[in-house]
Amino acid sequence: MDEQRVRRGGPPWWRQGPPWWNGRDGGPADVTHRWPWRSTLLITVFVLVGSAFASRGQPGRVPLDPYARALLLAGGAMLLWRHRYPVAVAFGTALAAVVYLGAGYPYGPVFVTVAFGCFSAVVAGRRWAAWTALGVLWAAHLLVGHWLYRWLPPAHDNAAPWGGEVAVTTGFVAIAAISELARTRREQWARERAERAQAxxxxxxxxxxxxxxxxxxxxxxxxxxxxxxxxxxxxxxxxxxxxxxxxxxxxxxxxxxxxxxxxxxxxxxxxxxxxxxxxxxxxxxxxxxxxxxxxxxxxxxxxxxxxxxxxxxxxxxxxxxxxxxxxxxxxxxxxxxxxxxxxxxxxxxxxxxxxxxxxxxxxxxxxxxxxxxxxxxxxxxxxxxxxxxxxxxxxxxxxxxxxxxxxxxxx
Missing domain, CATH: 3.30.565.10 (Histidine kinase-like ATPase, C-terminal domain)
Structure with a gap:
């Protein structure tokens, strides 16, 4: 029975990890053959549509224009390479979000692409890249919201409330915690698969x-x-x-x-x-x-x-x-x-x-x-x-x- 399970791919995914972590859906074990284009397309559409809805409730921010949509599209498109080049994608999505915030565009799900980019970097074992990218984004958000806002659009903007900063910081910490949990669980699944194969x-x-x-x-x-x-x-x-x-x-x-x-x-x-x-x-x-x-x-x-x-x-x-x-x-x-x-x-x-x-x-x-x-x-x-x-x-x-x-x- 165990040998047949190994030949069929092992036990159910909840014991060995989701299929997309084992390389059967573009995961790290099969990055040379498949691209995660479905999840990338879904995330990109969510960010574009979510930002459009979020802009309606923020009349004081710079309206979404082709440049804003290009930044959002670029951040989402980078996720297509997140399994092959996790370090570059983590920094690239963070840089796109920094430019987006610095240009005064409305707040919204712009951080989602950064979350997935850093998540993939942590799961791939590039923790330093994920933490550095999140740290750069967090520092840039503080500078833009409490100091550089005087010289950046929109005109006559006020400093961001500190309560919002607490929410953003909590979100970054949650991203880090979930990423670490996923990395630990993935390593555990990998050990279990190796132990089963050895047995x-x-x-x-x-x-x-x-x-x-x-x-x-x-x-x-x-x-x-x-x-x-x-x-x-x-x-x-x-x-x-x-x-x-x-x-x-x-x-x-x-x-x-x-x-x-x-x-x-x-x-x-x-x-x-x-x-x-x-x-x-x-x-x-x-x-x-x-x-x-x-x-x-x-x-x-x-x-x-x-x-x-x-x-x-x-x-x-x-x-x-x-x-x-x-x-x-x-x-x-x-x-x-x-x-x-x-x-x-x-x-x-x-x-x-x-x-x-x-x-x-x-x-x-x-x-x-x-x-x-x-x-x-x-x-x-x-x-x-x-x-x-x-x-x-x-x-x-x-x-x-x-x-x-x-x-x-x-x-």
Whole structure:
């Protein structure tokens, strides 16, 4: 589900940010392909129409003329570049507003273009440009309203009321606060998207590792049996054809089973989420595993009754025993092995012993058997101890945590 969400663009926008912040509507992530012309056109029309209505209630100001409309149009048109050149747009819209106010034109939504320009600069990480542009505009507004008004149009103008300055200052502070909030939220969304993508990649890596470990265990055991039986068949091909035929029959059965398990793993890889066609092996198949080992010349004595286990723990336990017996076939001169299963409500203990000695022979193994067993045990919070016994044999001891209720244990 998470991988499908990533392929479709992630979770809903209220968890990852509006589309226009993620580059799907001209936002910063896609500025090289799209222009925010719709929002720019809407803002420009709003400023032009709003200024026209505002001028009707300010008869003392200079009426709107083509120069005033050109300034308003220029300030709005600059917003078309706000994602590509946020610094230039922040200063450009502020300069257009300063010239507009200095020319004595009516107050109105002229600050809207400055707000969007500075907002885009802050969101793009150019905070210094946004604060400087707002500071320049605020200082120019104070100078024009309380000092330069004597020499600037309209004629016979009075100083601006200080109450209006408080409102303008509050508006500038609100622009700054909203811009900072948007920047912080955008960075948070970006981190969340990166964390989700990393989590999906990590799960994919873990799944690939799990399947690689599964394939290794399946192939290592089956190929070891095939290797031993192939050697027997070659040795007896001339002197005992019937025994050679038995070895070939064992090779055929082992290869068929290996192909079936490999196909099951690959089917899971091709169709993730689908239920497997065959149940995963567990400790209930230990007698079958002992028969396979017997076909390779290894007699396995089973001791203990396996408890009812969760599928993941059951599979890991089976693979650990399988790999341990495979290592006996490969690397031990002993033709006898013992598998002891013990458990209590808290943990499952598996002990695999052989009498040795080590032969140093290698049936084509990769050397990853013990590492794979430890990884399986560690994934469940368990441990693996493997090493020579004092009497010269070799022992593998696996301890896997589990939660088995008495009722489950009695079944």
């Amino acid at each position: 999906v990649r990590r799960r994919a890596d873990e799944e690939r590792l799990r399947m690689a470990r599964e394939l290794h265990d399946v192939l290592a055991h089956s190929i070891s049996v095939i290797n031993v039986q192939a050697g027997v068949g070659l040795a007896l091909l001339d002197s005992d054809p019937e025994q050679a035929r038995t070895a070939l029959t064992t090779i055929k059965a082992a290869s068929k089973e290996a192909l079936g398990e490999v196909r099951q793993v690959l089917d899971t890889l091709r169709t993730p989420g689908d239920a497997p066609r065959a149940p995963a092996p567990g400790l209930d198949r230990l007698p079958e595993l002992a028969q396979q080992a017997a076909s390779a010349g290894l007699t396995v004595a089973l001791d203990g009754t396996p408890p009812r286990l969760p599928p993941g723990t059951d599979l890991a336990a089976f693979r650990i025993v399988q790999e341990a017996l495979t290592n006996v076939v490969r690397h031990s001169g002993s033709r006898h092995a013992r598998v002891h299963v013990d458990h209590d409500p808290r943990e499952l203990r598996l002990r695999i012993d052989d009498d040795g000695p080590a032969t140093g022979a290698d049936a084509g193994g990769s050397g990853n058997g013990l590492a794979g067993m430890r990884e399986r045990a560690a994934a469940l919070g368990g441990t693996i101890e493997a090493g020579p016994r004092p009497d010269g044999g070799f022992r593998v001891l696996a301890v896997l945590p589990l939660k088995v209720t008495p009722k489950e244990d009695d079944r």
